[in-house]
Amino acid sequence: MLYRVKGIVIRSMDYGEGNKIITLCTETHGKIGVMARGAKKLKSRHGAITQPFTYGEFVFYRQNGGLGSLNQGEIIESHFSLRSDLLLAAYASYACELLDRSLHDEEVGTFWFTQLKACLEGLTAGKDQQIVIHLFEIKILQASGYGPSFEACVSCGSLEESTRVSPLLGGRLCQRCRHHDHGAITISPGTLRLLSLFEKMDMRRLGNIEVKETTKEELKKVMRAFMDTQLSLNLKSRHFLDQMEKYEI
Known part of the structure; x- marks a missing residue:
């Protein structure tokens, strides 16, 4: 069966002497997963589309739910700047690997695609990485069924103000x-307000916002705890990103 889909390359790996296997979030x-034959060759018509x-x-042919075979492709947005800057590439790789490990094969959901697309666009546009x-x-936590609750107490639902958050229980705890x-x-309180905003915000609505370094450090600590506790994913891209951030500092 012939398919024509819009998608983002979230993984690209060499296969054999001249081929590539790409994973698309559509x-x-x-x-x-789609096989791009000859994509590694210098003059391949599939070289750019598989980056x-x-x-x-x-456009690819696929039979009985197996690996697809790429017939043709047309680039809508190459995101070249994300590959040419090492730090941006590290952030983009982390986003793609995180989605790849969270999303099961053929798990349909436009939400996954739109949020990744907006994430890469935000990085390309120079927003705070x-x-x-x-x-x-x-x-990703929300789409995986582990969305945190920062607006109300995760235990009793109280709206009482509190700045205690529990990665184990999945959100804020009242006194x-x-x-x-x-x-x-x-x-x-500033970090809590930011997390509450993130809980309700769509990636496509994120503008250019300035956040104090102390708040970002606290935000990283909290989100790292939530990701490790709720998803427990060992991602190579995150280890590399950590090293890059240390280098940048």
Whole structure:
């Protein structure tokens, strides 16, 4: 069967002497693997379309739910700047690997695609990389069924003000419920407001916002705890990103 889909290359790996296997996050068919024959060759017509982070329209033949075979492709947005800057490439790779590991094959959901597309666009547009990535992490948690609750107490639903958050229980704890997790993290009111905003915000609505470095450090600590506790994914791209951030500092 012949498919024509819009998708983003979230993984690209060499296969054999001249071929590549790419993994696409598509708008309509979930995550799909496609073989691009000859894509490694210098004059290949598939060379550009199979680059990581590329958003394009892909036409491929696929039979009985196996690996597709790429017939042709048209680039909509190459995201070249994400591949030419090492730090941006690290952030984009983390976003793509995070989605790849969270999304099952052919798990259909336009939400996954739109949020990744907006994430890569935000990085390309020069928005604060750390803010973009932390918002994307929350969207991944929500789409995976582990969305945190920062607006109300995750235990009793109270709207009482509190700055204690529990990665283990999945959100904010009020004063009366803080005993449910003695390992909960105390954060500043500013970080809590930002997390509450992220909980409700779509990636496509993120503008250019300025956040203090102290707030970003606290935000990273909290989101790292939520990601490790709720998803427990060992991602190579995150280890590399950590090293890059240390180098940048």
